[in-house]
Amino acid sequence: MSAAEVRRHDDADVLVGDVASALLERIEAAQARGETPDIGLTGGSIAEELHRELARRAPDSSVDWSRVAFWWGDERFVAADSPDRNAGQARESLLDHVAVDPARVHEVPASDQVAAAEEAAEAYAAALREHGSGTFEVLMLGIGPDGHCASMFPGHPALDVRDAVAVAVHDSPKPPPDRVSLTFEAMNRSRAVWFIASGEGKAEAVARALAPEGTVAETPARGVRGAETVWWLDEAAASAL
Template sequence: MNAAAEVRRHDDADVLVGDVASALLDRIESAQARGEVPHIGLTGGSIAEDLHRELARRAPDSSVDWSRIVFWWGDERFVASDSPDRNALQAREALLDHVAVDPAHVHAVPGSDEVATAEEAAEAYSATMRSEGAGFFEVLMLGIGPDGHCASLFPGHPALEARDAIAVAVHDSPKPPPDRVTLTFEAMERCRAVWFIASGAGKAEAVARALADEGTVAETPARGVRGDETVWWLDEDAASAL
């Protein structure tokens, strides 16, 4: 059984971002020192973008070998690959274009300019994960929405019930754009560490529901993801309802 979630509180978003960056670089360095090539799952959103910029800023002073990291995403918007709505584009502009990654180790979900449907994108992403994945993430980073969603698994959505699948298409997302691709719960649970990162009072109620003793995954999908280690990285505003 996976261990209970740990909560780490920080004074504000800047301190939160700095501490997550330090912990992630340390984690990658340790994995590489063991001779491993860590697989890291990235997320989107404003706090993730701040984190990516901080990682890029610290990269020159780190011993991380960026060419020996494999990058994935927990979910993606099914739009053109050059759309600013893409989590992958945001990560490239804030981090990946500024460090010496191996392009063959960056696995983005195909965009709508590359395949015809979100289902095809999910199938292609799943196939890539089967052929190029390690079978687990060293760290999977996730956000949480004010409604309690994580990745693109939304409250009450059929994708919550997906089984025996790595990634699935999501339609009629309550947040635009409506078509997306997301990892399933089963895929996201194959992690040494799941790190939820949340900032701001707008996330406080959802964080409290996700960490409450009682509640359902259907109401708060973030309750459904646990790794061997699960850490909630919160600023004081996001933690204010705990």
């Protein structure tokens, strides 16, 4: 795995535009190779802005959206119609506006579909094994002010899970308390991991994640590296570097 690359942008709007351009180009290149790329989506406000920008640009791109497989790095274990769901946010801002193949949109089962987060994690892992290519073309992740990514929180037992694709997370320090997350091993099976962060509130966590020294237990984002790892930051999020 190569060293992480940092790309700084003047503000959040420029950041979103550059990530959208790069992602569309990446999908187009994969499809030109005859692949159906696996793309890992994330949640949060900057992700929602990115999704809307992708939807806006979709008519002018050559991406065949029916030949893109969509996954999520993590999901909140709540009802399928809950506004807390990352999948619901992505549908409203992107997936409902482009011609996706519903069979290639792989959501984590919701709390009104299965009995427990463990069952949801097992089903999601099985879907990734059955339908995934084995490698994410791009896995997009955010970072919390505490350094968490996906639903991997500082000091949480889920950080130590090995030989698994997905894990149930309970007692999350950030509500809702029950979640499902890809494991580090699954996230690291990525051609590209893209961390996307905006705002001064993320600056300290970004600096810790990129520091020469530090632990994954303290800053879980340190535990995710793809064959290529890029930190897409606006100047506010990069201000502590």
